[in-house]
Every structure is written in structure tokens, then in C-alpha cells.
Amino acid sequence: MIEVLPSSTDGPAMQLRLRPPRALTARQFVALFGVLVGLMWLAAGLGWWAGNVFAPVFALLYGVLVAVALRCSWRGGEREEAIRVGPAAVQVFPSPGSPPAFQAHPHWVRLRIGSDERVWLASSGRQVEVGSFLGPAERLQLAEKLQGLLAAADGRNR
Template identity: 50%
Template sequence: MIDELPPSVPGSEAQLLLRPRRILTSRQFFVLFGLISVPVAAVSGYGFALGNAYAPWFALLDLVIVAVALRGVWQSGDRYERIVVGEQRLEVRRSPDDAAVFQAHPYWVRLRTEGVRDAPDHLRLGSQGREVEIGSFLPPGERSELAERLRWMLAAASGRAPANEH
């Protein structure tokens, strides 16, 4: 998901916030876990009734593993990348600590795409021998949209006309 954050002061730096799409809400994750738990508990109870004393313990272990996996999937949706583009700097920041992983003057930054133009596999920003991949968690269509937005933002920040690619 690509959100354009409004500048705090008119004419200041533009910001793009990139986040992975979440398919389910937190409530839906709990419902999903409940839907998984019911059949696991039923099969475990049936196995216990037939004489398998370890079935409830295995079911409990199974549900703990599923809960940890679902929590990990949910927390992976909290990551983000923030791209700040101004007249004097381009900066890429990443979660969890919002640390800057790339900084350069926008005039010298080049956007490189790999793969099909309408659905690139990789987007990279580079300057002076340094390069950083951006938007790796976005689907190909959104990476294409991101590439187009960044071309215009870089052109506007550096005073260049965006290159038309055919």
C-alpha cells in the first residue's frame, strides 16, 4: 500500500509511506484461530476417547505453533518504508527503528527497475555507488505505481523533466 503523506509545511518535503497490504483485520485473525481450534479440539477429543492419551497434548502444541505463526504474520504487516523527497535530499527510512538506510541529493539519484515495466520485480534507488532496494513487499502493480510516482518526485525535486520510457 502506498500512502502519500502531506507535507507539514507547504513546499516542504514530500513523503511516501509504503506498507504491505493486510488481508485480515486483527479480529478476523482471532476468528480464523477459533475456526482452526474447533476442529483440532474435536479431533483431539475423539483421539483421546479412542485411547490416545497424547492427543490433547499434541493438539495443544499444534495450536501454540499456529498461534505463534499467525502472530508473526500479523506483526510482519507492521513494517514500512518511508521515502522522503525534498529539493536537497532523498531519504529512505525503514521500520522498526525508522533508521535512514539511504540518503542522497535527488539530482544524483537514479531509479532502476528490473523486470517487466508494468510489473517490475525489483526497484532500486542508487547514487554514487550506493544502492537500496525499495518496495520489495509490494505487489508488482504497486511497484509499477511507485516507480512512476518516484520518477515524477525526483524530476520535480531536481528540476528535470521525467524521462519517457517506451
């Protein structure tokens, strides 16, 4: 998801906040886990009834494995990246509260789009990939928005 926000620190600067898209809400994730564990324990109960005494143990281990996998998936969706474009600087913050991973004057920043739709900002031999967790269509949208913001910050749109 790409959000365009006015920057609170610099007057005319704009900020792009990038977050990975989520297919489920937190409540839906819990419901999914409940359904998966319920079906797992149903199968384990039928297996135990048929004589497999180890079925509940495997269901317990599998339930822990599914919980860990869903938690990792949910935490992966909490990533966030910010790109601040202003008349004095272009800054890329890989996570909230962290120092900028990339900083340069907008006149010297070049936007590159790779053959696999990866978006790069480069200046003075340094480069950083932005929006790596976005889908290909969203990366192209990001490139269009960045191109417009860079042109406006540098004064090339006048």
C-alpha cells in the same frame, strides 16, 4: 499499500509511506485462530474418544505452533518504510524513528527497476531496495510515483 503524504519537515517535500497489504483485520485474525483451535480440539477430542490418549497433547502443541505462526505473520504486516523526496534530498527510512538508510540529492538519484520488478534507488555507488514487501504490481506503481516525485524535485518536469 502506498500512501502519498506531504512531508512535515520540508516545505514542498513529499513522502511515500509503504506498508505491506493485509488481508485480515486484527479481529478476523483472532476469529481465524479461534476457528482453527476449535477444529483442532474437536479432532483431538474425537481421537481421544477413539483411544488416542496423546491427541490432546498434540492438539495443545499444534495450537501453540499455530499461535506463533499467526503472530509472526501479523508482526510481518506491521513493517513500514518511508521515502521522503524533497528539493534538497531523497531519504529512505527503513522503519519509523530510524535514521535514513539512504540519502542523496535528487539530481543524482537514479531509479532502477530490476527484471523481477524490484525497485532500487541509487546514487554515488550506494543503492537501496525500496518496497521489497510489496507485490509486483504495487512495486510498479511505486516506481511510477517515485519517477514523478524525483522529476518534480529535480525540476525536470518544467
